[in-house]
Amino acid sequence: MRLGFLSLFGLTLALPASAQDITLHLPVVCEIGRTCFIQKYVDHDPSPAMRDYQCGAVGEDGHDGTDFRLPNMPAQKAGIDVVAAADGKVASTREGVPDAFVKEQDRERISQIGCGNAVVIDHGNGWRTAYCHMAKGSLTVRSGREVKAGEKIGQIGLSGLTEFPHLHFTLIKDGKPVDPFAYGAPEKSCGGGKSLWEASLQRALAYQSGSVLNKGFATGPVTMEAIESGAVEQETPTTRSPALVAYIRAIGLKGGDVQTLTLFDPDGKPLAQNKAPPLDRDKAQWMAFSGVKQPQGGFRPGLYRAIYRVERAGKPAIEQAFGISLRP
Numbered sequence: 001m002r003l004g005f006l007s008l009f010g011l012t013l014a015l016p017a018s019a020q021d022i023t024l025h026l027p028v029v030c031e032i033g034r035t036c037f038i039q040k041y042v043d044h045d046p047s048p049a050m051r052d053y054q055c056g057a058v059g060e061d062g063h064d065g066t067d068f069r070l071p072n073m074p075a076q077k078a079g080i081d082v083v084a085a086a087d088g089k090v091a092s093t094r095e096g097v098p099d100a101f102v103k104e105q106d107r108e109r110i111s112q113i114g115c116g117n118a119v120v121i122d123h124g125n126g127w128r129t130a131y132c133h134m135a136k137g138s139l140t141v142r143s144g145r146e147v148k149a150g151e152k153i154g155q156i157g158l159s160g161l162t163e164f165p166h167l168h169f170t171l172i173k174d175g176k177p178v179d180p181f182a183y184g185a186p187e188k189s190c191g192g193g194k195s196l197w198e199a200s201l202q203r204a205l206a207y208q209s210g211s212v213l214n215k216g217f218a219t220g221p222v223t224m225e226a227i228e229s230g231a232v233e234q235e236t237p238t239t240r241s242p243a244l245v246a247y248i249r250a251i252g253l254k255g256g257d258v259q260t261l262t263l264f265d266p267d268g269k270p271l272a273q274n275k276a277p278p279l280d281r282d283k284a285q286w287m288a289f290s291g292v293k294q295p296q297g298g299f300r301p302g303l304y305r306a307i308y309r310v311e312r313a314g315k316p317a318i319e320q321a322f323g324i325s326l327r328p
């Protein structure tokens with residue numbers, strides 16, 4: 001009798017404890033750092049500032065989820081699947097919101113449906129996941145449908161309040177958003193709490209404060225719009241192009257970062273260098289370019305390289321090298 005009582009007691013204590021945690025599959029079918037990037041983490045700071053789980057500022061005030069961003073619109077149009085992060089049952093969906101960049105005058109109206117096309121999955125034990133900004137017409141599930149971790153539920157889009165194609169992924173416990181990178185982190189801790197991502201994802205999801213989203217070479221001046229739309233990739237520079245311009249777009253830069261973008265000729269001699277003054281504040285995204293006009297008689301054929309470097313507090317933080325072979 002006594003033994004029975006003890007084991008029963010042990011059982012009731014053990015069951016809820018083990019059932020409490022959730023393990024998350026990556027909700028997007030892309031390679032972090034190559035074909036998709038984390039643009040924003042969860043905000044841990046109750047004040048009007050942003051503090052991510054590592055005490056950086058990758059995100060924005062009040063951000064309650066993790067943003068998985070695609071490099072540009074062609075990547076979105078090619079179709080990147082969104083999948084269930086864990087087994088569960090679809091609790092609700094919304095469909096029919098167009099994929100469009102938010103214009104200032106529409107901001108208030110769209111904020112009513114800020115999440116855009118969306119899916120909410122109930123995983124039991126108070127856990128839910130929400131998936132926002134999905135592509136119009138891409139949802140493959142309806143309310144009540146049982147889903148397995150990794151099962152497709154739609155595709156990344158540009159619906160609702162968003163300025164770039166991405167999935168906004170929110171993990172909810174007992175009705176409150178929590179950070180899957182730092183579950184249960186004590187207030188004001190840096191790197192505290194527990195990662196709820198699958199063990200195999202720990203490396204890919206290691207904290208990034210700053211990444212290069214796009215890089216390449218153009219034949220003239222580059223704009224943010226041309227990078228986002230993919231127009232900049234349409235024209236490949238040749239020895240006869242009016243100019244050769246190396247460009248990059250980086251995300252998650254910090255105030256004080258010093259960026260240098262250098263273009264080298266086929267002999268490895270610097271042709272042009274753009275050393276930007278230290279950033280005055282954190283930048284969600286930033287573009288830099290460095291280039292030269294076509295010399296008389298055209299560019300010499302060969303391999304031209306560019307190196308982008310970011311120094312943070314006097315230490316190297318980001319380095320990316322890329323090249324192009326110029327042909328007649």
Ligand SMILES: [Zn+2]
Nearest residue numbers: 065066067168
């Ligand atoms: Zn977001």
